[in-house]
Amino acid sequence: MRTSRPAVRPAALEWRVFRGSAAVAAGLLTVHQLRARGWTRLRHDVYADARLPVDHLLFCRATLARMPPGSVVLAGPSAAEALGVPAAAGADDPVHLILRGHRRVGNQAGTRLHRVRLDPVDVGSVRLAGGDDVVPATGPARTAWDSAVWLPLPDAVALVDGLLFQRLVSTAELRAVAGRLGDRPGGRRAAHTLALADGNAASRAESLLRIRLYLAGLPMAVARPPMFAVRPPLAWPEFRVALWCTPDPGAEAVMINNAWLVLRTSPRREFSEVVREVRAALVARGWRTRRKQDVEESALSSNMH
Structure with a gap:
């Protein structure tokens, strides 16, 4: 009876997300070895240790691996997931990014690029769970505002509820960001959405039910x-x-x-x-x-x- 061999993983690639071409060029793997069960292909030329959970944050890491350094910021539901809001985004959801400055970056599958203005106060950094990557991401208040502009009302309110419940943002900070960005595209929609948030909602399911009942009149x-x-x-x-x-x-x-x-x-x-x-x-x-x-x-x- 034949038994499958355990995957051979170079120490430099264990629990990592990496560019396949770089690993091959460095002599860590061959093209044939990249196709083995020990690795998960996430994006074109981006692979991960197959032991890592395939969730939204793993796709965030994969997407950022293909971007020029410093060119983008995690935003919206992707930033919320990185900040620790449960179920803010799933593995099948696109990775939301805001382009920094006047950088030119091509669109990629599984990615939603937003070309909107970022103020310095809106950008921070976050350590992505499952790795040691520290990446730029919008702060909680700006994350709430962008999500309120981009997402359907129930999903947006559920995300903002999660930020409030986790005490990552306060209602005062939500009012402040709604006032500061009120004249930008989507400002009125964002103010409407943020006004419906309730920090006592203990789960996404409760938030969605609350808003669906409201939308039902x-x-x-x-x-x-x-x-x-x-x-x-x-x-x-x-x-x-x-x-x-x-x-x-x-x-x-x-x-x-x-x-x-x-x-x-x-x-x-x-x-x-x-x-x-x-x-x-x-x-x-x-x-x-x-x-x-x-x-x-x-x-x-x-x-x-």
Whole structure:
């Protein structure tokens, strides 16, 4: 019976992302060895130790390996992922980069290049998880602003919620960046999105549900407000209605005993069914549907949760 040989990895390439042509030129590998199971091809001429997890940060490292040094900055969801926001970007999502100065860089597969102005205050550096690379990236506030301009509303709000929840940025800093960049393209859209952020949202799923309910015409829910000794994932305190995504019978009983209307949902339920149930509960507690214009105007206000 034949057994597969363990991969032979030169010490200089262990746990690394590298240019294949450079490794071959240095005599570390042959072209044939590059095709072995020990390596993962990520981009044209860019490879990685196959033991590294294939996630968005690995593709960030691969993309930067093909860029001229100092030519780009990680931005938007890619910067958020690098900063430590869970699920800000996945392995299949494009790597977002902002071009620095007047550099000329060609577009690459799997990459989204943005040619927008960067102020010095908006650029910092971050160490990418899974390696020892320290790379330029937009700071948390600018990351939130760019994501608010580039991404669909639910995804953008979920990302900004994550930055707030991780205490990487404050609502005051979000207001400041929205004011400073308000006259740039996308400024009004960004201000709208940042105003909807809620730093108490504990997961991307909760953030997406909150915004989807809002876009369905319901009033904006509050994420995990402290009610008595419990914190429901979503609540409408004015109407004493709460929505639990994961059952917590003890906490729910406390709320019910204090005259709250408690609803439950799960990923298996049809979203339209959830909307109908929440709408009926809010109406029963005195809510009246507002005009769409009123909803949009309130969302564009300067108040942030």
